[in-house]
Amino acid sequence: MPRNAADSNRMRTYIFGPVPSRRLGISLGVDLTPTKTCSFDCLYCQLSKTRFHTSERKEFCSPDEVIAELKEVLGEIAAPDWITISGTGEPTLHSGLGYILAEIKKINSAPCCVITNSSLIYLPEVRQELMLADRLLPTLSTVSQQTFTRIHRPTPDLQLNKILEGLRIFIHEFTGSVEIEIFVCPGVNDTDEEIKNLRNYLMTLDRLESVYLNAAVRMPLDSEIKTADQNRLNAFRTKLNLSIPVTTAFEHNLVPPRMSNWNRPAVSSDILKLLLRHPCSEQQLERVLGSAPEKLRELLNELSMAGKVKKTANDCWTLVE
Numbered sequence: 001m002p003r004n005a006a007d008s009n010r011m012r013t014y015i016f017g018p019v020p021s022r023r024l025g026i027s028l029g030v031d032l033t034p035t036k037t038c039s040f041d042c043l044y045c046q047l048s049k050t051r052f053h054t055s056e057r058k059e060f061c062s063p064d065e066v067i068a069e070l071k072e073v074l075g076e077i078a079a080p081d082w083i084t085i086s087g088t089g090e091p092t093l094h095s096g097l098g099y100i101l102a103e104i105k106k107i108n109s110a111p112c113c114v115i116t117n118s119s120l121i122y123l124p125e126v127r128q129e130l131m132l133a134d135r136l137l138p139t140l141s142t143v144s145q146q147t148f149t150r151i152h153r154p155t156p157d158l159q160l161n162k163i164l165e166g167l168r169i170f171i172h173e174f175t176g177s178v179e180i181e182i183f184v185c186p187g188v189n190d191t192d193e194e195i196k197n198l199r200n201y202l203m204t205l206d207r208l209e210s211v212y213l214n215a216a217v218r219m220p221l222d223s224e225i226k227t228a229d230q231n232r233l234n235a236f237r238t239k240l241n242l243s244i245p246v247t248t249a250f251e252h253n254l255v256p257p258r259m260s261n262w263n264r265p266a267v268s269s270d271i272l273k274l275l276l277r278h279p280c281s282e283q284q285l286e287r288v289l290g291s292a293p294e295k296l297r298e299l300l301n302e303l304s305m306a307g308k309v310k311k312t313a314n315d316c317w318t319l320v321e
């Protein structure tokens with residue numbers, strides 16, 4: 001049975017992949033918002049500047065259409081390890097999230113994970129909807145309102161103290177697993193004071209399973225912050241000094257490269273589908289596709305010569321419209 005995104009030729013609107021994911025194995029993505037609709041505009045965002053900066057929940061797309069497309073794709077591919085609600089914006093902004101999660105459960109094809117920036121978890125209705133997931137990967141990079149505003153550039157109504165309380169309540173009540181992602185921004189949230197305060201908060205979360213330290217592959221050109229290397233993440237972990245597992249982006253095993261059975265048309269198709277969802281840097285494409293840099297560059301140059309893709313000012317690749 002086909003396993004890759006390249007095996008299905010139909011253009012999809014909401015479903016993305018399956019793609020190999022650092023933390024989730026083979027993950028089939030569900031994107032519920034228009035591109036870059038987010039309550040944050042993070043300094044480290046690898047997509048682009050937030051286009052629709054909002055914290056207002058809406059039905060951005062028909063939940064039934066999402067489920068219909070998901071069923072169709074699941075019928076064409078081998079069962080993924082996870083169905084992952086994430087994508088090119090903040091998924092909890094979709095007011096039909098609870099319904100969609102309930103429908104995914106009924107399909108019973110794979111466990112469901114939600115990747116969220118945590119911004120709306122202070123809302124009881126969002127917590128209730130997220131209870132239907134099997135796994136939550138929320139981001140929490142600081143417990144300082146000032147640093148939070150600097151890193152995430154949230155909509156003005158979002159208050160970190162409410163988010164922290166909402167996250168604590170959720171983790172206490174949730175029966176699935178939770179892994180908090182901390183995005184390490186050198187010189188901003190990795191001072192001794194920042195890490196100590198974050199540690200103190202994390203210690204209050206009684207059922208937190210693990211922590212993941214992430215770092216940008218490459219910063220947007222206009223970003224004021226730098227990328228964190230392995231040493232920086234290791235130092236952060238040491239200072240965090242938690243008794244639960246703390247892994248870093250550099251340690252996660254990636255899906256084995258396809259070099260042994262490099263299939264140009266399949267990889268080209270995967271690239272086009274990935275770029276249809278959002279612009280990607282070469283490093284992102286390498287990791288997601290599990291391909292060697294030189295082969296990937298060769299393919300990108302071919303697609304560029306064919307007028308299908310182009311490089312953006314911040315060194316990402318995007319589709320030619």
Ligand code: SF4
Pocket residue numbers: 038039040041042044045046047050088089090117
């Ligand atoms: S929360 Fe995610 S999608 Fe939104 S701006 Fe931050 S990194 Fe980008």
